[in-house]
Amino acid sequence: MMRTRPLKVALLGCGVVGTEVARIITTHADDLAARIGAPIELAGVAVRRPNRVRAGVPAELLTTDATALVKRGDIDVVIEVIGGIEPARSLITSAFEHGASVVSANKALLAAEGTVLHAAAVEHHVDLYYEAAVAGAIPLIRPLRESLAGDKVNRVLGIVNGTTNFILDKMDSTGAGYSEALDEATALGYAEADPTADVEGFDAAAKAAILAGIAFHTRVRFDDVHREGITEVTATDIASAKQMGCTVKLLAICERSADGKSVTARVHPAMIPLSHPLASVREAYNAVFVESSAAGSLMFYGPGAGGAPTASAVLGDLVAACRNKLAETTGPGESAYAQLPVSPMGDVVTRYHISLDVEDKPGVLAQVATVFAEHQVSIDTVRQKGKDGDAALVVVTHRAPDAALAATVEALRKLDTVRGVASIMRVEGE
Amino acid sequence: MMRTRPLKVALLGCGVVGTEVARIITTHADDLAARIGAPIELAGVAVRRPNRVRAGVPAELLTTDATALVKRGDIDVVIEVIGGIEPARSLITSAFEHGASVVSANKALLAAEGTVLHAAAVEHHVDLYYEAAVAGAIPLIRPLRESLAGDKVNRVLGIVNGTTNFILDKMDSTGAGYSEALDEATALGYAEADPTADVEGFDAAAKAAILAGIAFHTRVRFDDVHREGITEVTATDIASAKQMGCTVKLLAICERSADGKSVTARVHPAMIPLSHPLASVREAYNAVFVESSAAGSLMFYGPGAGGAPTASAVLGDLVAACRNKLAETTGPGESAYAQLPVSPMGDVVTRYHISLDVEDKPGVLAQVATVFAEHQVSIDTVRQKGKDGDAALVVVTHRAPDAALAATVEALRKLDTVRGVASIMRVEGE
Numbered sequence: 051m052m053r054t055r056p057l058k059v060a061l062l063g064c065g066v067v068g069t070e071v072a073r074i075i076t077t078h079a080d081d082l083a084a085r086i087g088a089p090i091e092l093a094g095v096a097v098r099r100p101n102r103v104r105a106g107v108p109a110e111l112l113t114t115d116a117t118a119l120v121k122r123g124d125i126d127v128v129i130e131v132i133g134g135i136e137p138a139r140s141l142i143t144s145a146f147e148h149g150a151s152v153v154s155a156n157k158a159l160l161a162a163e164g165t166v167l168h169a170a171a172v173e174h175h176v177d178l179y180y181e182a183a184v185a186g187a188i189p190l191i192r193p194l195r196e197s198l199a200g201d202k203v204n205r206v207l208g209i210v211n212g213t214t215n216f217i218l219d220k221m222d223s224t225g226a227g228y229s230e231a232l233d234e235a236t237a238l239g240y241a242e243a244d245p246t247a248d249v250e251g252f253d254a255a256a257k258a259a260i261l262a263g264i265a266f267h268t269r270v271r272f273d274d275v276h277r278e279g280i281t282e283v284t285a286t287d288i289a290s291a292k293q294m295g296c297t298v299k300l301l302a303i304c305e306r307s308a309d310g311k312s313v314t315a316r317v318h319p320a321m322i323p324l325s326h327p328l329a330s331v332r333e334a335y336n337a338v339f340v341e342s343s344a345a346g347s348l349m350f351y352g353p354g355a356g357g358a359p360t361a362s363a364v365l366g367d368l369v370a371a372c373r374n375k376l377a378e379t380t381g382p383g384e385s386a387y388a389q390l391p392v393s394p395m396g397d398v399v400t401r402y403h404i405s406l407d408v409e410d411k412p413g414v415l416a417q418v419a420t421v422f423a424e425h426q427v428s429i430d431t432v433r434q435k436g437k438d439g440d441a442a443l444v445v446v447t448h449r450a451p452d453a454a455l456a457a458t459v460e461a462l463r464k465l466d467t468v469r470g471v472a473s474i475m476r477v478e479g480e
Numbered sequence: 481m482m483r484t485r486p487l488k489v490a491l492l493g494c495g496v497v498g499t500e501v502a503r504i505i506t507t508h509a510d511d512l513a514a515r516i517g518a519p520i521e522l523a524g525v526a527v528r529r530p531n532r533v534r535a536g537v538p539a540e541l542l543t544t545d546a547t548a549l550v551k552r553g554d555i556d557v558v559i560e561v562i563g564g565i566e567p568a569r570s571l572i573t574s575a576f577e578h579g580a581s582v583v584s585a586n587k588a589l590l591a592a593e594g595t596v597l598h599a600a601a602v603e604h605h606v607d608l609y610y611e612a613a614v615a616g617a618i619p620l621i622r623p624l625r626e627s628l629a630g631d632k633v634n635r636v637l638g639i640v641n642g643t644t645n646f647i648l649d650k651m652d653s654t655g656a657g658y659s660e661a662l663d664e665a666t667a668l669g670y671a672e673a674d675p676t677a678d679v680e681g682f683d684a685a686a687k688a689a690i691l692a693g694i695a696f697h698t699r700v701r702f703d704d705v706h707r708e709g710i711t712e713v714t715a716t717d718i719a720s721a722k723q724m725g726c727t728v729k730l731l732a733i734c735e736r737s738a739d740g741k742s743v744t745a746r747v748h749p750a751m752i753p754l755s756h757p758l759a760s761v762r763e764a765y766n767a768v769f770v771e772s773s774a775a776g777s778l779m780f781y782g783p784g785a786g787g788a789p790t791a792s793a794v795l796g797d798l799v800a801a802c803r804n805k806l807a808e809t810t811g812p813g814e815s816a817y818a819q820l821p822v823s824p825m826g827d828v829v830t831r832y833h834i835s836l837d838v839e840d841k842p843g844v845l846a847q848v849a850t851v852f853a854e855h856q857v858s859i860d861t862v863r864q865k866g867k868d869g870d871a872a873l874v875v876v877t878h879r880a881p882d883a884a885l886a887a888t889v890e891a892l893r894k895l896d897t898v899r900g901v902a903s904i905m906r907v908e909g910e
Contacts, residue, residue, distance in 0.1 A: 085697070342792065388514075
């Protein structure tokens with residue numbers, strides 16, 4: 051039996067994603083009702099500029115008073131697609147207090163305040179879902195939280211920012227420099243006017259914090275994530291990667307330590323072998339590898355952003371939240387029982403590709419090799435290229451702690467024969 | 481607060497998957513308890529041969545009386561990893577009647593009797609989960625049923641049988657014929673002694689029925705799925721595929737018709753372009769593409785079989801079923817409200833690669849082309865290779881209904897100048 055009183059949905063924000071969410075709720079009403087077990091009704095849409103025309107969104111639903119909308123008391127589910135910390139946080143909290151479940155696409159807020167928000171949802175017996183916050187349409191949070199609930203996830207390795215992947219892909223395919231590729235991304239709408247959140251890795255770091263928390267049943271905050279963007283990646287780095295049979299990707303990497311007693315989360319550009327499936331993720335697509343004890347390696351791939359894909363994830367959560375409302379239950383909330391410490395970047399163990407500008411004279415390689423040995427960073431390969439008294443030395447190491455590599459580089463810079471450290475890049479996915 | 485009375489789990493079957501399930505339940509008891517919210521206890525394991533040693537499975541839990549085990553009355557969740565129709569069906573039904581939720585990995589049973597079993601689960605207010613029935617560890621059923629619950633799935637295209645993918649991959653990489661590649665698969669444990677279920681496409685067809693049903697919210701039974709295996713695929717077919725920049729894969733394809741009013745489900749070998757991500761799925765891996773209106777194209781990739789991967793999927797379902805038991809609720813069940821008719825294979829529209837042995841004389845091509853035209857099958861390319869009075873003609877068509885192509889082939893066989901139709905293969909993924 052389908053109940054006839056509709057579930058009421060409030061939409062906060064009506065930009066690219068919000069418009070698409072409103073459109074699907076309206077045009078797919080029958081399907082959604084059948085899947086939920088009750089009709090749903092868009093009860094209000096909070097916007098900043100009510101006079102802007104939004105195709106398919108009835109003007110009478112628009113309001114500028116988001117606070118009043120979430121406090122109406124008859125709202126079953128609030129969809130938050132405003133983004134940013136405030137007023138999103140206050141509105142979500144208020145929605146919980148008034149008995150509404152919340153579906154959010156807000157990675158920054160979840161990464162910063164996820165624990166507080168989850169606790170508030172539990173306190174008020176409502177749901178907090180946010181599949182859209184990570185990797186757009188790609189189902190990732192639900193698989194990690196539910197499908198892999200009986201498994202032990204050891205590693206999450208992924209491309210979770212489409213803007214930076216577009217830029218790095220362009221640099222790789224055309225040989226362009228960073229600025230040139232960024233300009234193209236901006237012109238094509240893949241990068242925002244102020245690209246900082248994307249290119250400096252803030253967006254990916256927020257997603258890494260969310261993924262690590264769910265994967266390891268541990269609280270991981272945005273500030274726990276080591277973050278490096280792609281602004282320093284040069285055409286030379288990409289060319290060096292190619293020489294190694296690699297490409298450069300901005301990766302979000304969440305790992306359990308070898309002894310299983312701690313975790314790390316980090317975002318940085320890295321070389322990965324062309325044979326790795328992530329290497330072939332082109333343009334603005336996202337893909338995430340999950341390695342777990344029983345399942346082995348799983349990959350999830352798809353569009354990581356955009357109005358319709360993000361709306362797909364929001365709607366999936368909306369259906370779940372509505373079903374739970376009808377069944378008077380809630381879905382699985384935060385699981386942070388493991389309480390594993392989050393180790394600093396220095397504890398991460400990986401491989402490195404280091405380019406040095408050195409004097410072209412006998413003994414330099416011996417000096418450099420000695421510095422690596424003193425810091426117990428074992429060298430895998432060295433490539434030397436001489437040119438007019440100068441030379442470039444490219445060193446690829448075996449696996450070593452990041453702190454040891456940092457100390458090695460520090461010491462290398464002090465060598466008279468080393469004119470400069472041209473680049474340091476981690477090598478992943480092997 | 482964690483409740484202290486444990487949830488009781490009965491395991492039916494203790495082969496490769498069952499042993500791994502029992503091992504994880506025992507060795508990861510603390511993690512599972514924390515994730516579920518209550519401890520779980522393995523209450524009994526039904527086996528056929530109780531004297532066989534099973535590492536990590538306490539001998540005192542073994543019983544040969546599966547019926548008595550599911551009827552004990554104190555079992556919260558029954559895990560069925562026996563496979564086959566009977567006694568699995570009776571045991572599952574009995575489990576429902578005694579108040580137990582069921583987690584099953586049984587694709588054959590679900591494809592044949594899914595509707596009846598779902599109805600029985602609803603009647604007894606318990607859950608029926610079966611993520612492990614399709615594509616092993618790859619989360620697919622939950623993403624389709626829950627993550628994409630607010631989206632409209634138009635197509636599911638995947639490699640869902642590891643044995644056949646291993647064989648076709650070997651044929652592609654080594655040039656071997658079918659028998660030779662099958663022998664290697666058998667020797668390495670990728671194919672069973674009787675490989676019929678895999679190589680004739682029965683296994684993949686069962687999975688296609690399950691996927692189509694969930695994707696389209698429509699009942700699709702095993703008998704609704706058009707099925708062709710890989711036993712007729714020759715080294716020449718693989719070589720022809722290569723010439724076209726393609727490879728051959730056994731695909732499960734579930735599609736909504738262009739007008740959206742019907743669906744089709746089929747399993748057959750097909751050529752796909754090397755540029756398609758499914759083309760690079762090697763060995764016994766599985767991968768499934770899902771195309772939906774809002775999300776666009778998503779891909780899910782991972783190990784499609786094996787004890788530990790399948791156990792991972794079973795355990796994820798076990799955690800969900802246990803959580804629901806604690807919350808006194810049930811998860812989303814069968815959704816078949818759309819009731820779309822399942823069209824026969826003749827209605828499928830796709831492209832074809834046809835190899836003909838013809839007499840090498842003038843006018844043959846014109847004759848052949850006329851037959852295609854008469855059946856309104858439009859030709860994309862023709863390649864002609866003459867050899868000692870004989871010639872091979874390779875025709876690749878534009879998209880046409882399968883029935884039209886079948887009629888074309890029928891008519892071609894009747895031409896005096898056509899000595900034989902060497903092979904017909906569909907071309908997908910473009």
